[in-house]
Amino acid sequence: MSYGETEAVRGIDLEVASGEIFAFLGPNGAGKTTTVEILEGYRRRTGGEVRVLGEDPEHAGRAWRDRIGIVLQSNSLDPYLTVRESLELYAGYFSHPRSVEETIALVGLEGKADSRARKLSGGQQRRLDVGMALVGDPELLFLDEPTTGFDPSARRQFWDVIESLRELGKTIFLTTHYMDEAQRLADRVTIIAAGRIVAAGTPEDLGEREKAAATIRYRDAAGEEVSIETLDPVRELNLLTSAALENGEELDGLEVTRPSLEDVYLDLTSTAAGE
Numbered sequence: 398m399s400y401g402e403t404e405a406v407r408g409i410d411l412e413v414a415s416g417e418i419f420a421f422l423g424p425n426g427a428g429k430t431t432t433v434e435i436l437e438g439y440r441r442r443t444g445g446e447v448r449v450l451g452e453d454p455e456h457a458g459r460a461w462r463d464r465i466g467i468v469l470q471s472n473s474l475d476p477y478l479t480v481r482e483s484l485e486l487y488a489g490y491f492s493h494p495r496s497v498e499e500t501i502a503l504v505g506l507e508g509k510a511d512s513r514a515r516k517l518s519g520g521q522q523r524r525l526d527v528g529m530a531l532v533g534d535p536e537l538l539f540l541d542e543p544t545t546g547f548d549p550s551a552r553r554q555f556w557d558v559i560e561s562l563r564e565l566g567k568t569i570f571l572t573t574h575y576m577d578e579a580q581r582l583a584d585r586v587t588i589i590a591a592g593r594i595v596a597a598g599t600p601e602d603l604g605e606r607e608k609a610a611a612t613i614r615y616r617d618a619a620g621e622e623v624s625i626e627t628l629d630p631v632r633e634l635n636l637l638t639s640a641a642l643e644n645g646e647e648l649d650g651l652e653v654t655r656p657s658l659e660d661v662y663l664d665l666t667s668t669a670a671g672e
Contacts (some may be wrong), residue, residue, distance in 0.1 A: 398431050398463040399443045405431050407592040408445065411499060415536075418559070418569045422576075422581035424666050429572055431540075436570070437467055437539055449535060454508075463492050466530030466568040470542040472522055476515035480506050480525055484532050491533035504528040504558055520551035529556060537568045544578060556581055576659035586658075590666040598656055609656045613637070622650075 398406040406428040413419045423429040434440035435447060438454030438461075447453055452461050460509060474483060481497060488494035488671070494501075501510050504524040514525060523543060530538060540559070544552045559582055563570060573579055579586050580600045587597040596603055611630040615637070617623050627633040629654050641648050656664075 398435065398440070399580065404592055406435075406442075406522065406589075409589065409592075409594045411587055411594065411597070413568065413570060414585075415568050416563070416566050417584040418563055418571060418582050420571045420573060420579040420586045421589065422573065422579060422586060422662060423589035427589045427666070429589055433539060433541065433547060433570070433572060437465070438462075460492075460610070463533060464536045466533060466535035468530045468538070468540045468543055469643050472492055472526045474514040474522060474525060475528075479511050479513055480517070480528070481510045483525060484528055484613055487529045488532045493532040493534060494532050497532065500528050503531060505550045507605075508640050518551075520547055520555065523547070523555060524558065529587070531562075535567070537570065538562065540569060540571045542572055542574065544573070544575065558593075576657065576662055580658050588662060588665055595665045595668075596661070603658060603661055611655050615651040616631045618646055 398404070409428075409432065419642045421429060431440060435442045436449055436454060438449075438457055441455055447455070449457075449463050450461060454461070475486075478486065480501060484497045484500055488497055488500075498510075504527050506521060506524055506528065509521055514522060517525065525544065527540075527543070543559070544555050547555065553627055556578070559569065559571075571579070571582065583600055585598065586600055586603055588595050588603070610626045610628050613627065613630060613633055615623055625633060634653065637648060637651075640646075
């Protein structure tokens with residue numbers, strides 16, 4: 398996708414499997430939103446080939462739109478409609494909608510079915526957003542930053558909702574800035590930076606994270622922090638603990654860590670930005 402001489406998306410190539418949660422990560426300005434809008438059929442690309450559910454989104458009709466659901470970053474709820482009324486309204490836009498009562502239960506709003514949208518908490522409004530995207534019973538669901546602004550408890554509750562969609566066989570295209578969210582939910586992750594894909598894989602192997610050196614940290618007898626990087630943490634730990642037991646010493650604050658998904662993400666995106 399180009400705007401004049403500026404290439405916002407530079408020939409990226411990705412594939413999403415049916416029934417998986419696919420996380421699409423990238424900093425602001427990386428081309429993430431542009432890519433998603435092309436996939437949703439809301440933006441015309443300037444080149445390349447795209448197939449979503451077997452069709453080109455740019456030319457797909459109503460039957461194709463019946464098969465997708467979209468949750469935008471900001472909601473467009475009518476504040477004066479109840480949860481049930483909102484879902485009934487949206488159900489009318491689809492050929493074969495899911496039961497409204499079933500949808501209410503699916504997103505965990507049973508106790509709020511007759512509450513107006515403006516009376517809902519932020520987390521409940523987000524659940525209603527997802528319900529409005531689900532009431533058409535889509536095969537594919539686009540979730541754009543679904544937990545932005547949530548407190549930690551609300552985010553984890555919402556993750557349960559997303560995971561329940563996987564159990565229904567839905568395919569989910571998730572964009573998020575939260576690495577723990579991608580780690581928890583995604584089957585596969587792709588990172589875009591400066592308009593191109595810089596890494597793709599599972600959350601565990603992205604950027605060969607599983608092969609990276611581990612860091613062992615502890616405080617010695619003098620209270621000084623010791624940090625050791627090793628490719629063989631099991632052997633190193635055995636040597637450390639054996640020596641500590643022999644000398645009657647403590648290894649206060651002992652911990653072993655590998656680079657987190659966030660570490661890999663920051664490294665890849667900062668490298669791409671500097672090219």
